[in-house]
Amino acid sequence: MESSIPIWLVELLIFLFGALLSAVICRILCRSRKTRKKNMELRQEREIIFDFIHNIGEVFANAEEINIESLLKRILFFATKTGKSASGVIYLYNEDRTRLFARAVSGIFPPLYDVEQVHTEQLLAKSQHLETLVKTRPVDNGEGLIGTSAAVGSGIVIEDAELDARVPVYHDAFLRIHSLLIVPMRFGNEVLGVIALANRTDGQPFTAGNLNLLQAMADQASVPVHYAGLKADLDRKRQLDRDMQTAQQIQMSLLPLELPESEGVRIAASNLPAFNIGGDYYDVIQIDSEHLGIAIADVSGKGIGGAMMMAVCQGVLRARAPQEQSPARMLSELNRVLSANLAEDMFITMLYMVFNTRTRELKFARAGHERPLLKRPGAKSSEALDAAGIAIGLADEKIFDSAIQDASVQLSSGDVVVIYTDGVTEALNDKNEEWGSDRLLQAIDDKSASGVDELIQTVRTRLARHIGAQPQYDDITLLALKVD
Numbered sequence: 001m002e003s004s005i006p007i008w009l010v011e012l013l014i015f016l017f018g019a020l021l022s023a024v025i026c027r028i029l030c031r032s033r034k035t036r037k038k039n040m041e042l043r044q045e046r047e048i049i050f051d052f053i054h055n056i057g058e059v060f061a062n063a064e065e066i067n068i069e070s071l072l073k074r075i076l077f078f079a080t081k082t083g084k085s086a087s088g089v090i091y092l093y094n095e096d097r098t099r100l101f102a103r104a105v106s107g108i109f110p111p112l113y114d115v116e117q118v119h120t121e122q123l124l125a126k127s128q129h130l131e132t133l134v135k136t137r138p139v140d141n142g143e144g145l146i147g148t149s150a151a152v153g154s155g156i157v158i159e160d161a162e163l164d165a166r167v168p169v170y171h172d173a174f175l176r177i178h179s180l181l182i183v184p185m186r187f188g189n190e191v192l193g194v195i196a197l198a199n200r201t202d203g204q205p206f207t208a209g210n211l212n213l214l215q216a217m218a219d220q221a222s223v224p225v226h227y228a229g230l231k232a233d234l235d236r237k238r239q240l241d242r243d244m245q246t247a248q249q250i251q252m253s254l255l256p257l258e259l260p261e262s263e264g265v266r267i268a269a270s271n272l273p274a275f276n277i278g279g280d281y282y283d284v285i286q287i288d289s290e291h292l293g294i295a296i297a298d299v300s301g302k303g304i305g306g307a308m309m310m311a312v313c314q315g316v317l318r319a320r321a322p323q324e325q326s327p328a329r330m331l332s333e334l335n336r337v338l339s340a341n342l343a344e345d346m347f348i349t350m351l352y353m354v355f356n357t358r359t360r361e362l363k364f365a366r367a368g369h370e371r372p373l374l375k376r377p378g379a380k381s382s383e384a385l386d387a388a389g390i391a392i393g394l395a396d397e398k399i400f401d402s403a404i405q406d407a408s409v410q411l412s413s414g415d416v417v418v419i420y421t422d423g424v425t426e427a428l429n430d431k432n433e434e435w436g437s438d439r440l441l442q443a444i445d446d447k448s449a450s451g452v453d454e455l456i457q458t459v460r461t462r463l464a465r466h467i468g469a470q471p472q473y474d475d476i477t478l479l480a481l482k483v484d
Contacts, residue, residue: 085197092193327365423474
């Protein structure tokens with residue numbers, strides 16, 4: 001008896017084989033489509049990266065025209081494009097590296113801090129309000145997700161932000177954070193700032209692959225950011241150098257080219273500005289045939305601001321000197337004119353003296369300045385002459401006027417009076433040691449009988465020997481008067 005396979009079984013096997021073959025083919029086609037899609041995404045990412053590198057190259061090609069703000073916007077554009085992000089922000093450290101400030105914002109980036117300050121009605125009424133909130137709220141180093149990424153120097157990827165307590169919760173749909181990606185911008189071992197992206201446009205969460213790609217771009221972007229910062233510093237230095245050169249020219253024009261000669265008295269002076277930038281001022285004014293006005297001052301601010309204040313000071317002093325022979329009232333007038341125009345962190349110490357060449361009386365007043373030194377012939381050492389007063393710009397007119405007082409001393413033949421700024425006694429050597437008042441007094445005692453020119457030269461020589469090659473941070477100004 002022959003065995004035979006039922007036809008229905010054969011048909012079933014053929015059907016099952018066809019179904020299996022169709023499933024295999026569908027799976028292969030599906031996998032092929034996924035592979036093509038993946039390859040397309042990789043090509044797109046590669047094109048973006050190449051485009052990014054090309055743009056970075058253009059930045060270096062135009063190094064003289066690097067603008068940090070436009071550079072950051074360009075970097076953020078490629079970062080959001082690569083990460084398929086709806087919004088992003090770039091934070092950079094401030095100069096002392098204690099805080100991070102948002103320097104570029106793209107899209108609607110929800111603030112990661114101070115949620116209670118974000119009001120929907122304000123956002124709808126003013127499109128820039130949200131960006132302003134982000135840019136005006138600095139982040140302390142180590143604070144929150146941004147500060148932590150910068151402090152640690154590693155990236156953070158949060159796939160589901162709603163499950164992470166570190167991410168703020170917004171009830172408005174357009175502010176809600178679904179996924180977050182944060183990477184540091186590293187230049188060598190230094191972190192310059194942070195790039196943060198929020199929410200992918202395709203609704204998918206950020207992945208470790210997105211983190212690695214963005215980190216590579218951030219590190220690459222840190223190179224032009226670093227050099228753009230150096231260029232900005234260089235530009236500031238060049239501007240400062242120009243300002244300082246202008247200030248030096250102003251200061252040198254204020255100092256007298258020649259000191260007036262008056263019968264019965266000899267005067268010599270010296271000024272050595274620190275770093276070629278002056279904050280000191282001195283002047284000798286021939287008030288009338290019998291009176292000399294002698295001034296020395298030190299402004300706390302350097303540069304153009306300090307030089308301009310000294311210019312105003314000289315103008316008032318020379319204009320008022322013929323009408324005012326009281327040093328205290330002269331300084332009160334200067335305080336009234338100058339204090340209204342001085343910056344909050346600026347003040348002026350000043351000593352003003354009026355010498356009567358006929359009677360040899362010396363009147364003086366001190367606005368917080370170093371006391372004048374008097375060396376009489378035969379005296380063992382110099383004595384400091386005192387008078388009450390406070391610096392110009394530190395108090396209002398009423399307080400200043402009540403504090404400032406005239407003092408006077410009767411001089412005789414051979415007496416020497418030395419006035420100076422604190423740059424003389426505080427001049428430093430390479431061991432950070434000050435020259436000191438004792439060395440100044442010793443120089444005066446040694447050379448007071450030799451004449452004012454030799455006295456000034458001796459002080460300068462001994463100062464130079466003490467200072468050596470050490471740069472000085474304050475001006476060195478000295479004036480000596482000797483009665484014949």
